Each structure stands twice: as C-alpha cells, then as structure tokens.
Amino acid sequence: MITSFNPATGETLATFDAHDDAHIEQTLAQADRAQKKWAALSLSERLPFLLNVAKTLRRNKESLARIITLEMGKPLAEALGEVEKCAWNFEYYAESSPGYLEDLIIPSGATDSRVxxxxxxxxxxxxxxxxxxWQVMRAAAPVLVSGNALVLKHASNVPQCALALEDVFKEAGLPTGLFSTLLVGAAKVPALIKDPRISAVTFTGSTPAGRQxxxxxxxxxxxQVLELGGSDPFIVLADADVQAAATVxxxxxxQNTGQSCIAAKxxxxxxxxxxxFVDAFCAITRQLVVGDPMSTNTTQGSMARLNLRDELHAQVQASVKEGARLLMGGNPIAGSGAFYEPTVFDHVLPNMTVAREETFGPAAAILRVSNAHEAIRIANDSPFGLGAAVWTQDIELGYRLAHQIQAGAVFINGMVASDPRLPFGGTKASGYGRELGMLGMHEFTNIxxxxxGPART
Incomplete structure (x- = not known):
C-alpha cells in the first residue's frame, strides 16, 4: 500500500495499491514498444509534442501546484513556480534540440566522419x-525528445504527483507508454534496473541510495546519471555587498523549507x-512566515515528513552540544504538521554536525574565516560537491576562486539554481553525470x- 498524506496536517489524502509484477511487466512491455515507434519518428515530428506538454502544464498549473503543496508541504507560490519552470524546460528543449542533436562533423582521415x-x-x-x-520533468524533456521513453519510479510519499505527471503526458497527446509511472517501493528498483529493456538510469536522491x-x-x-546530496558553501568575502548577500x-x-540538494547550507x-552579515541574515530570516502552505502569506511551509523533521532536530541538538551558538529557532513547532522553526547557528566549526552533515531542512550554519584562502579550504572540506556561491566585488578573484572550488556549479554573486540552458550536476559524493543543457541531453544518447571511406591520403 502506498499512502499520500498531507505533511502540514498529518491527514491521509489517498491510498493506492502498489503495482504488482504483472502490472510492471505490462508497463515495461508497452514502454518498449512505444519507444521503438517514437525513435522511428524524425526529430521534427517529435518536437510539437514537447510544446504540447508545456501548454498542458500551464493550462493545469493551479491544480497541479495544489497537488504538489498537498503532498509535500511547500508553499503554493513555490509550487506554482515549479510547474511554470517545467513548462519552460519543455519549450527550451523544443527550441534547442535541433542544434543539440545535429550531427557533429569532425575532420579526419575519412572522406566524411561525424558524431x-x-x-x-x-x-x-x-x-x-x-x-x-521539476526533478522528473528536467530529465523527461531531453530524454523524450532524443527518442527515448521514460519509466518513472517516484518517491512513495508523492504518488498523486507521480500519477498527475503521467496524466500530463496523456493530455498532451504523447503516445501511450512513452512516459509511464510505476507505483512501487524501493525494493523493486534493483529488478527494474536489471531488466534487459532498461538501457540507463537517472537518479536524484540521497548519497547512500545513489551508491546502491x-x-x-x-x-x-x-x-547512470546521479544527482545526490549536497552541503553547498555560500562564501561571503570582505568586499562583498553584505546586505545583498544576506538577502539572497x-x-x-x-526556499522549499530548506529541503533542496542545492540549498546553501x-x-x-x-x-x-x-x-x-549575521545581523542582516537573522533580521531577514525573522520575516519568514511559517504556516499553512496553501496560504498566500506563507513563505515557509512544513517539512515533507515527520521523520525528516526528527532527523533535522537531532542534528540541531547535536550541534548545540558541540558548541555551535544557536541564534534563533532550534525546535519543532507544536501541532500535527511537520513544521520546524527557521534556525540559525553562528560560530560553527567545520567538524560540527550542521557543517559536516547535509542538513535537509530550515537550519543555517554560519562559519567565520580569516580570509579567502581559508574559505576555500573549508568549502572543499566536505564529502559533497554539488553547488557553491561566492560573493565578492572583485569579479576576477571570483573567477579564480570558482576554479578552486570542488563543485559542479559555482555562482558568483548569485544563488545556485538549475537552469535548462546550463549543465547541472555534481562531483565527489554529490554524484556524476549532468542534466540539462546540451550535455544533459547527450547523457542519454548513444554518442x-x-x-x-575511402580514406583520404
């Protein structure tokens, strides 16, 4: 049984029978047939379907955003933005795919040689x-337009989102089976990977699950393409615009109640x-409105599950015992929902829990350093390497430091974010491979x- 519940209220929304082996076999067989027919189409014949998906997302934006908010607790305004970003992603690949999938001519000893x-x-x-x-659709657009089919095994606490995504593709008119959802638990994943009809895997999630x-x-x-955990550094140098840095x-x-791999941590x-910086950061944090994620006034919703809130609270308590200075927050909010106070630590040392582990929730760790060299050393002193931000008015210095930071993306004077136009992914324990952009599209093609001939002499 797979249960959908509202983490802001604890209410059970719906229950679903997990798909059995017969349903899985039927889904894979149908997807395999659909892919072969889809791949036989020309790229120009596939592109209109992407635009249909974008239109379908926008047409149903309010209802889709409501499902997101109900199932995982993010503020409705953020959920609406997520659906809109998905639509943009499909439009972007509809426009850019002809260039990305064009044959690449490479001079060699052949009469003609190309990729x-x-x-x-x-x-x-x-x-x-x-x-x-977003996590699904940023993979789906390049995967589908390049001639593949996609089978989704979504997180078990968002089954309604998973089914709604399948409905989007049906309404957009894509061939039956080209995008399929399987409501199954994690125990079914190894067999799915090993099935000979599956050619590749894209995974976003925790580092331990990524290893498996x-x-x-x-x-x-x-x-495989793996986008895993992160403990992103947000470096503020002495010459930075401190107020702007604190606001961002x-x-x-x-954002997203701190539940993001690429959230600054x-x-x-x-x-x-x-x-x-601390004064400005805390002043702005105090303006956050924690509450009903369906309310337009709310800027921080609930966490996605009570057990996740418990894990965060254990990290917070451990950090207090280790000597981190708690400036605000640090407690679950009473009630049936999975709410947690916006929490800020100062004078955090690199070996403390909130700096050493990934904190997947609304808790910020501030570490003080003497110079840029120390900042880079501490930034890199982490098993993770997903994203990073550097704030400085010396742009040349910013570029030099960007090369020294071990991460898949470095944003100078900005917030790390995924963008359909740019490759996205990490290094070290944050995974490998890339999504989005031209490189993300090529990940799921046979290059x-x-x-x-004849060979040229």
Whole structure:
C-alpha cells in the first residue's frame, strides 16, 4: 500500500495499491514498444509534442501546484513556480534540440566522419519528493525528445504527483507508454534496473541510495546519471555587498523549507564582515512566515515528513552540544504538521554536525574565516560537491576562486539554481553525470562515430 498524506496536517489524502509484477511487466512491455515507434519518428515530428506538454502544464498549473503543496508541504507560490519552470524546460528543449542533436562533423582521415546522437532506449527515472515535478520533468524533456521513453519510479510519499505527471503526458497527446509511472517501493528498483529493456538510469536522491543505484546499474552495465546530496558553501568575502548577500542567502537556505540538494547550507563569511552579515541574515530570516502552505502569506511551509523533521532536530541538538551558538529557532513547532522553526547557528566549526552533515531542512550554519584562502579550504572540506556561491566585488578573484572550488556549479554573486540552458550536476559524493543543457541531453544518447571511406591520403 502506498499512502499520500498531507505533511502540514498529518491527514491521509489517498491510498493506492502498489503495482504488482504483472502490472510492471505490462508497463515495461508497452514502454518498449512505444519507444521503438517514437525513435522511428524524425526529430521534427517529435518536437510539437514537447510544446504540447508545456501548454498542458500551464493550462493545469493551479491544480497541479495544489497537488504538489498537498503532498509535500511547500508553499503554493513555490509550487506554482515549479510547474511554470517545467513548462519552460519543455519549450527550451523544443527550441534547442535541433542544434543539440545535429550531427557533429569532425575532420579526419575519412572522406566524411561525424558524431551522431542516437537514442539509448528505455530510461528508468528514480526521483525524489522535494521537487516532485521539476526533478522528473528536467530529465523527461531531453530524454523524450532524443527518442527515448521514460519509466518513472517516484518517491512513495508523492504518488498523486507521480500519477498527475503521467496524466500530463496523456493530455498532451504523447503516445501511450512513452512516459509511464510505476507505483512501487524501493525494493523493486534493483529488478527494474536489471531488466534487459532498461538501457540507463537517472537518479536524484540521497548519497547512500545513489551508491546502491550505482552498484546495481554497474553490475548490469547500465549507464547512470546521479544527482545526490549536497552541503553547498555560500562564501561571503570582505568586499562583498553584505546586505545583498544576506538577502539572497536567506532565500538560498530557506526556499522549499530548506529541503533542496542545492540549498546553501554552510555560510562561510570573512570575519571582518561576519557581524554585519549575521545581523542582516537573522533580521531577514525573522520575516519568514511559517504556516499553512496553501496560504498566500506563507513563505515557509512544513517539512515533507515527520521523520525528516526528527532527523533535522537531532542534528540541531547535536550541534548545540558541540558548541555551535544557536541564534534563533532550534525546535519543532507544536501541532500535527511537520513544521520546524527557521534556525540559525553562528560560530560553527567545520567538524560540527550542521557543517559536516547535509542538513535537509530550515537550519543555517554560519562559519567565520580569516580570509579567502581559508574559505576555500573549508568549502572543499566536505564529502559533497554539488553547488557553491561566492560573493565578492572583485569579479576576477571570483573567477579564480570558482576554479578552486570542488563543485559542479559555482555562482558568483548569485544563488545556485538549475537552469535548462546550463549543465547541472555534481562531483565527489554529490554524484556524476549532468542534466540539462546540451550535455544533459547527450547523457542519454548513444554518442556514435560514423566513418565513411575511402580514406583520404
């Protein structure tokens, strides 16, 4: 049984029978047939379907956003933005795919030599709950337009989102089976990966789960793209616009109730401006309105599950015992929902829990450093390497530091975010491979060399 519940109220919304082996077999067989027919279409024939998906998302934006908010607790305004971003993503790939999938001519000793991008086949997407539409759709657009089919195994606490996504593709007129949802638990994933009809896997989620996915896929010799955990540094140097940095920092930490792999989690601030930054950060954080995520006034909703709130609270309590200075928050909010106070720590040391572990919720850790060199050392002293931000008015310095930071993306004077136009992914324990942009599209193609003779002399 798979249960959908409202984390803001504790109310059970719906229950679903998990799909059995017969349903799984039927789904995979149908998807395999649909993919072969889809791949036989020309790219120009596939592109209109992407625009139909974008139109369908916008036409149903309010109802889709409501499902997101009900199932995982993010403020409705953020859920509406998530649906809109999904629509933009499909429009972007409809526009850009012809260039991305065009044959690449490479001079060689052949009469003609080129690289072509053929579909891989059936792609399995194992996706998380924190951005239940965006995480799926940022993979689906390039996967589908390049001639593949996609089977979704979504997080078990967002089954209504999973089914709603399948309905979007049906309403948009895509061939039956090209995008399919399986309501199954994590125990079914290894068998899905090993199924010979599955060609590759894309996974977004925790690092421990990513290791299991990678191990199973490697044994089956299946391609993987893994976007895993993060403990993103947000570096504020002495010459930064401190007020601007603090304003963005609060959004970077508390957006989506802090439940994001690329949320800023470690605020590494030069000592000479640390007091100013802390004062501004706390003042802005106090303006957050925690409450009913359906309310237009709410800026921080509930966490997605009570057990996740308990895990965060354990990290907060451990950090207090370790000597981190708690400036605000630090407690669950009473009631049936999974709400947690916006929490800020100062004088955090790199070995403390909130700096060492990924904190997946509304808790910010401020670390004070003496100079940029120390900031980079601490930023890199982490098993993770997803995103990072550097705030400085010396742009050349910002670029030099960006090269030194071990991360998949570095934003200078901005907030780390995914963008359909740019490759997205991490390094170290944050995973490998890329989504989005041209490189993300090529991840799920067979990059094939085609050589034509006779050879030139």
């Amino acid at each position: 072509v991008y053929d579909p891989l086949g059936l792609i399995l997407a194992v996706m998380p709950w924190n951005y239940p539409f 996915i990678a191990s199973t896929a490697a044994e089956a010799l299946k391609k 920092a609060v959004k970077a930490r508390f 470690r605020f590494i601030v030069e000592a000479s401006v640390a007091d100013e 094939k060399t085609v050589w034509r």
